[in-house]
Amino acid sequence: MDKGLARYLINEINLMATEExxxxxxxxxxxxxxxxxxxxxxxxxxxxxxSGPGCPVCVTDERYIxxxxxxxxxxxxTIATFGDxxxxxxxxxxxxxxxxxGRDVRIIYSPLDLIKMAEENRDRNIVxxxxxxxxxxxxxxxTIKTAAERGIENLFCLTAIKLMPPILDYILKQPSxxxxxxxxxxxxxxxxxSDYFRFIGVDYCIPAAVCGFEASDILIGIHYxxxxxxxxxxxxxxxxxxxxxxxxxxPIANQLIEDVFKVSCGVWRGIGRVESSTLDxxxxxARFDAKQVFAVEEKSIKSTSCECKDILLGxxxxxxxxxxxxxxxxxxxxxxxxxSSEGACAIAYRYRxxx
Amino acid sequence: xxxxxxxxxxxxxxxxxxxxxxxFYKHFDNKLLVNSQDASVFEVKQGKLxxxxxxxxxxxxxxxxxxxxxxxVCGTINDLATAGAKPLYLSCGVIIEEGFELSLLEKIAxxxxxxxxxxxxxxxxxxxxxVEKGSIDxxxxxxxxxxxxxxxxxxxxxxxxxxxxxxGGIAEHGTAIASERYQxxxxxxxxxxxxxxxxxxxxxxxxxxxxxxxxxxxxGGLATALNEIAELSRLGIHLLEExxxxxxxxxxxxxxxxxxxxxxxxxxxxxxxxDEKKCETVLEEIRQCDGCEDAAIIxxxxxxxxxxxxxxxxxxxxxxxxGSLEGEMLPxxx
Amino acid sequence: xxxxxxxxxxxLFPPQARVKxxxxxxxxxxxxxxxxxxxxxxxxxxxxxxxxxxxxYFDDLFNIFISIIDEDExxxx
Numbered sequence: 191m192d193k194g195l196a197r198y199l200i201n202e203i204n205l206m207a208t209e210e211x212x213x214x215x216x217x218x219x220x221x222x223x224x225x226x227x228x229x230x231x232x233x234x235x236x237x238x239x240x241s242g243p244g245c246p247v248c249v250t251d252e253r254y255i256x257x258x259x260x261x262x263x264x265x266x267x268t269i270a271t272f273g274d275x276x277x278x279x280x281x282x283x284x285x286x287x288x289x290x291x292g293r294d295v296r297i298i299y300s301p302l303d304l305i306k307m308a309e310e311n312r313d314r315n316i317v318x319x320x321x322x323x324x325x326x327x328x329x330x331x332x333t334i335k336t337a338a339e340r341g342i343e344n345l346f347c348l349t350a351i352k353l354m355p356p357i358l359d360y361i362l363k364q365p366s367x368x369x370x371x372x373x374x375x376x377x378x379x380x381x382x383x384s385d386y387f388r389f390i391g392v393d394y395c396i397p398a399a400v401c402g403f404e405a406s407d408i409l410i411g412i413h414y415x416x417x418x419x420x421x422x423x424x425x426x427x428x429x430x431x432x433x434x435x436x437x438x439x440x441p442i443a444n445q446l447i448e449d450v451f452k453v454s455c456g457v458w459r460g461i462g463r464v465e466s467s468t469l470d471x472x473x474x475x476a477r478f479d480a481k482q483v484f485a486v487e488e489k490s491i492k493s494t495s496c497e498c499k500d501i502l503l504g505x506x507x508x509x510x511x512x513x514x515x516x517x518x519x520x521x522x523x524x525x526x527x528x529x530s531s532e533g534a535c536a537i538a539y540r541y542r543x544x545x
Numbered sequence: 546x547x548x549x550x551x552x553x554x555x556x557x558x559x560x561x562x563x564x565x566x567x568x569f570y571k572h573f574d575n576k577l578l579v580n581s582q583d584a585s586v587f588e589v590k591q592g593k594l595x596x597x598x599x600x601x602x603x604x605x606x607x608x609x610x611x612x613x614x615x616x617x618v619c620g621t622i623n624d625l626a627t628a629g630a631k632p633l634y635l636s637c638g639v640i641i642e643e644g645f646e647l648s649l650l651e652k653i654a655x656x657x658x659x660x661x662x663x664x665x666x667x668x669x670x671x672x673x674x675x676v677e678k679g680s681i682d683x684x685x686x687x688x689x690x691x692x693x694x695x696x697x698x699x700x701x702x703x704x705x706x707x708x709x710x711x712x713g714g715i716a717e718h719g720t721a722i723a724s725e726r727y728q729x730x731x732x733x734x735x736x737x738x739x740x741x742x743x744x745x746x747x748x749x750x751x752x753x754x755x756x757x758x759x760x761x762x763x764x765g766g767l768a769t770a771l772n773e774i775a776e777l778s779r780l781g782i783h784l785l786e787e788x789x790x791x792x793x794x795x796x797x798x799x800x801x802x803x804x805x806x807x808x809x810x811x812x813x814x815x816x817x818x819x820d821e822k823k824c825e826t827v828l829e830e831i832r833q834c835d836g837c838e839d840a841a842i843i844x845x846x847x848x849x850x851x852x853x854x855x856x857x858x859x860x861x862x863x864x865x866x867x868g869s870l871e872g873e874m875l876p877x878x879x
Numbered sequence: 880x881x882x883x884x885x886x887x888x889x890x891l892f893p894p895q896a897r898v899k900x901x902x903x904x905x906x907x908x909x910x911x912x913x914x915x916x917x918x919x920x921x922x923x924x925x926x927x928x929x930x931x932x933x934x935x936y937f938d939d940l941f942n943i944f945i946s947i948i949d950e951d952e953x954x955x956x
Contacts, residue, residue, distance in 0.1 A: 195944065196861035202947065219803075219882055228863020273727075273803075299727040299802065300926025302908055325883070328911055329925045377883050380922060380930045405861060406940050413947065430943070432936035434922050440930055443911050520871040540868045733903035797901030801923070803882045 191406040199409040200232045206416050207236035212368050213415055214361075215401075216244035216354065217375035218533075223403055225537050237416065241534040243357055243458065243502040244375060246321045246350070247274050248533045251457040253489060254350050255280030258319060259288050260486035261348070267484065268294040268311065270304055271319040278529050281489060301326070301333040308337065308345040317480045320349040325377040327351050327469055328443035331450035334471065334478050346480040349470055352456055354378055355389065356467035362394045366505060371415030372398040376407070376431040381447075383439030384429035391425035402431040450475055460499035460525065496525035501534050508538035515539060550645040555675025565673060568651050569637075572658030577634070577669040585669040587634065589693060595630035597621060598689040606653070606683060609721045610736030613686055614653035616812060618660040618668075620763070621690040622741040626815065627759040629698025632664065632743050637671040638687040643678040653684070664741045666690075695746060696753035703757050703778035705848040708824040710817045712745065712837045713738060714790045715767050719809025720798050729801060733794045738836070740813035745834045752830070755823040760816045765870040768807040768855065770816055771844075772869040775853040778818075784844035784857040784867065808870045821845070883924035885932065888917050898923060 215221060221241045224230065230239055243249050255278050262269050262285075269285060276285040276295060289295040294314070298304065301318065308316050320330045330351065337345045354375065361367055374387040379400045390398040397418035401411035411430050418426035429435055447469070456468030471479045496518070497511035508514045508527065518524035520536055527535035553560045570579055577585050601617040611619075622632045637657070641650065661668060668688075717738035724735060742761070749756065758778075762770035767789070775782050791806055799806050813836060819827050824842055831840040855867040886900035886907075896909045898921065908927045909915045921928035 191861070193861055199944075199947070200861070202951070225865060226859065227861055228857070228859040228865035229861075231864040232862065297727065299729060302926050303728065325924055325929065328929070329927045332908070332910055332927065377922075377924060377929070380883070406944075410940055410943055410947075414943075430940070432939050433932050434930045436933075440911060442913065443929065446911070540866075540871075729905060732905075735903060793902040797884065797903050800882070800884050801900070801905075 191404060191409070196405055196409060199413055203233060203237065203409070203413050203416050206413075206420050208420075210236055210238060211370045211416060211419055212238045212240055213371045213373060213412060214240040214242045214369045215373035215375070216242035216358065217373075217378070218245040218248075219377075219403055220244070220373055220375065220401070220408065221534065221537060223405070223408060227405055227408075229408070233412070237412065240369065241537075242361060243461070244323075245527075245533050246323055246326075246352060247272075247278055247529060248498070248502065248527055249352060249458045249461070250275070250278060250321055250350050251459050252280045253457070254348070255284065256282050256489055257481070257486055258285065258317070258348060259283065261317060261480065261484040262288055262293050262295070264486055265315065265484050267315040267317045267346075268296060269317050269319065270296050270298050270307060272321065273297050274529065275319055275321060277523065279523065301330050302336070304333055304345055305336055305340070305342065308342045309340075312344060315344050315346065317346045317348055317484065320347045320351060322351055323354060323375070323378055324351075324381050324447075325375075327451065328381060328440070328446045331446040334450050334475055335446065337478065338475065345478065346483055347471060347478050348480040349451075349468075351451070351469040352458070353453070353467050353469065355386065356456075356464050357458065357461075358390065359393075360461070360464055362390070362396065369396060370419050372396055373408070373411050373415070374398050374400040376400055376402045376435060379429070379431060379435045379439070381440050381443045383437050384431075384435050385437050386439065388427050391427040395424040397424060397426040399427070400429045400431050400435055402434070407431065460496065460502060498525040498527045498535070501527050508535040511535070547647055549647060550641050550643065550650060550675055552643050552675055552677070555641070555673060561673060565671075568647070568654045569671060569673070572651075572654040573637070573661065573668040573671075574658070575667040575669065577667060578671075581670055585634070587669070589633070593694040593697075595625050595628040595692045595694055596689070597624040597628075598687065599624060600685060600687040602682075602685050603722065604682065605722070605725050606649070608725050608737055610717075611739040611812075612653055612656050613684060614657035615660045616739055617686040617688045618657050618664070618666070619739050619741045619812060621688040622664060622666060622743050623761045623813075623815070625690050625692035626742040626746045627761055628692070628694060629696065629746060629753060629756075629759065630692030630694045631747065632666045632690055632692040632741075634667055634669045634691050635661070636689045637668045638674075639671070640674045640676060640681060640685045642681050642683050643675055645684060650684070660741065664743055666743075696750040698753040698756065701757045703774075703780060703818055703846055705780060705846055706821045707757055707818050707846045708821055708842050709771070709782065709784075709844045709846075710819055710824065710828055710831065710840060711762075711767065711790065711843050712742070712815045712817070712831055712834075712840045713813070714792045714795065714839050715762070715811055715814065716795050716799065716806035716809035717792065718812040719766060720795045720804075720806070723802055723804060723809070724798050727802060729798060734792065735794045735798060738811055738813035740836050742813065742815050745815060745831065745837060748834055749827060749830055752819075752823060752827050755820040755827070756817055757820065758818040762811045762814060762816055764810055766806070766808040766810055767816070768867045769869040771855045771867070774816070774818065775855050778846065779853050780846045781849050781853055782844055782855040783847045784855060786857050787860045788841050788843045790839040790841050804874055807867065808874050818846075883922045883929060885920050886923050888915055888919050888921060891915060891917060896928070898928075
């Protein structure tokens with residue numbers, strides 16, 4: 191984006207904000223871009239940008255990781271995972287530690303790489319840690335469907351795909367929430383459609399905008415939200431990412447999601463059970479479900495003094511957590527917000543900014 | 546004819562000698578090496594000597610723009626360069642996993658020999674060990690290097706106003722490795738920047754009195770190296786995002802993988818801290834060197850009274866604090 | 880969350896395509912989009928094209944920006 195345009199918008203936003211306004215985004219890539227641009231320093235002190243639970247690694251329950259580690263120990267499988275997942279600690283350690291002890295843990299970039307991996311390693315059972323949000327769901331669905339079509343029998347998926355609307359409901363139903371406006375994740379909307387987020391204005395009277403990830407997208411989004419708040423248009427909603435987002439989303443992607451998954455109750459790290467917030471493999475693809483195929487004992491959860499729940503919900507800043515930078519840091523991350531490089535605490539630690 | 550390295554290649558006897566002769570001596574060919582016993586003896590003219598060592602365990606062993614061998618030679622030469630030293634001689638210790646393909650070993654040795662010849666440096670002593678299959682992953686190389694300090698260079702106290710120069714585009718090596726490791730099959734100008742910087746040091750010898758510090762931003766990238774410099778100098782660094790040279794191919798692979806270029810390794814770049822008054826002249830001189838055409842002044846030292854830190858002015862005028870890399874940078878999907 | 884980058888389709892060999900993004904080329908899957916054509920721009924996530932760019936809204940942001948300025952000028956003028 192042209193520097194001059196950016197400065198113009200920042201100036202306009204700051205002029206409009208006569209009192210403190212809190213705007214939340216729920217997407218790790220939005221969090222990263224905002225930090226990369228140094229936007230907080232330009233919009234402080236009136237505009238506060240909050241980082242919600244938009245990082246799938248951050249919100250993956252400890253028991254999911256423990257299950258993966260138990261499976262690898264009991265059944266000697268190959269675990270395939272996205273990058274920053276390997277540092278996530280369960281109660282029994284992380285996959286990185288398991289890898290250090292000689293277990294076969296591999297990092298992949300695209301779920302579709304698994305097809306080749308499975309075909310080239312027919313003597314190994316490969317368990318893919320299928321985490322992500324709605325954006326990644328169709329890619330994982332396509333992978334499973336392709337594996338089924340090709341008769342691949344050594345590929346399995348341990349799903350932990352989370353859905354946005356239920357967690358947004360959870361946040362916005364909290365009486366203590368102080369979210370004034372919501373930046374909706376543009377790539378989730380690319381798959382599900384902009385209408386997927388209309389409920390925010392309708393049910394909660396908070397302005398919301400679907401935004402892309404360039405500087406111009408984010409600044410125009412913030413400008414829009416601040417303007418609606420100023421004009422008291424509380425139920426305002428706008429799709430500001432129309433170059434990729436249709437109102438109903440991508441029909442092929444949505445059909446695939448429906449073909450392969452079913453909606454289930456999800457467990458969000460630091461938050462707990464949230465109804466209808468996760469996607470599991472449905473009966474048709476049950477043979478790919480690692481949870482069913484590789485049965486292991488489920489452990490009960492330990493309590494922790496990690497404040498990530500409140501940080502994810504925007505009720506506390508990382509600096510307000512007793513563990514931040516003392517016991518919890520990127521090398522030895524305690525809670526989910528420090529684990530992912532896009533987690534609110536990791537970014538706060540790295541950039542030492544106020545969040 | 547042997548195809549792979551076996552344990553007997555490491556037992557110090559006939560097969561070790563054959564391996565050394567047919568692979569290492571063949572490609573490192575120089576009198577000092579070939580005539581040496583357990584130690585190589587050489588003379589140096591008067592002057593201060595610099596001595597450094599580094600071990601190389603990079604995976605994959607071969608990557609666009611280089612291999613572990615080229616890296617092992619350039620890496621040690623560049624460490625000598627940061628001390629303002631002209632490299633003279635290197636040692637080379639290799640630890641090879643049983644079963645390693647001989648043809649690959651030869652390729653690596655050939656690469657090392659070629660890099661040495663281009664740089665005017667010789668490997669004059671070495672060691673070879675072979676270990677059981679599974680105890681290491683392929684091949685590890687250690688190189689140590691001796692050089693003579695040029696122009697009486699020594700690091701000097703950094704002052705407010707001193708400028709920071711980087712000798713070329715950042716993150717090329719780290720990005721090339723990441724694209725190989727995560728199988729982002731990329732076609733475009735994406736290669737490791739692995740190269741030796743000794744010619745650069747020779748070129749700027751006459752400005753050594755105005756050069757305060759030199760550092761190569763390897764592991765942890767530009768950001769980590771600058772944090773180390775800030776800590777040493779007890780001053781803050783004001784970095785200008787717009788001035789940092791970066792190839793668009795590097796930017797796009799990093800975007801695809803969710804990595805940050807300022808944290809990825811360079812293996813053929815130097816950071817120089819230069820007196821404000823001489824920085825433009827030094828920059829022009831650096832730009833005349835092969836591979837340094839994109840050198841740029843990227844920031845300066847400031848004394849803002851708080852703990853030494855690196856902060857970057859983003860291209861829209863925002864402010865962002867840049868910490869050191871802690872832990873490994875891993876790709877994200879979501 | 881959800882890193883995706885835009886790229887131009889330069890070759891098609893279903894179910895894959897070759898795309899060019901910011902000076903690099905890579906191979907991606909195109910099964911999530913309808914009738915892809917060479918020359919079209921797509922959004923790439925996790926090795927897959929997840930949507931085509933809607934050219935009609937390519938200048939959307941710019942137009943929104945202009946309307947912001949216009950409104951601003953009306954206020955002053």
